Amino acid sequence: MELGDNIRTIIEESCEDYFLGEADLSLPDQIVTEPYTSLIAIYPRAISIGITLPQNITKERLIDGNLNYNEFNCKINYITSNLCELLVYGGYKALAVPKSGNIKDQIFRSLHYMAASKADLGWIEKNMFITPEVGMGVNWGTVLTDAPLDIICPNL
16 A cells, blocks of 8 residues: 555544645745744644544634634544654655634744645635635644655655
């Protein structure tokens, strides 16, 4: 089984409706990547995973932070930890970017959004990440790695 298939299997064991993308963070885009220069030097690529949130969650609840993200954060942290284990076992470096319990935590949230944006899964607008399919109804996770992109997600 290919590494890309194993990545999908790990994600699909935890959720049915998800986004998956890969990004080369080493490509020049200094404005976006500058805060993460030291991380990108070690982990030049990213796997971006998004879990689609239930449709009954309103835009206002997402923006105001009235939604309890514990369930979604735990699920993303579980997935990214397992992906890291898979990559390390395959001989690559990997780092799961943690999901914060605080929705207003800009440090990690901006890294998740940057990776998803560079993976062409959507765009950043007014400090929110928007996908064409479900708008901002996605909870994002990121794994930084040195694994080649064609090995990470060869079918993308």
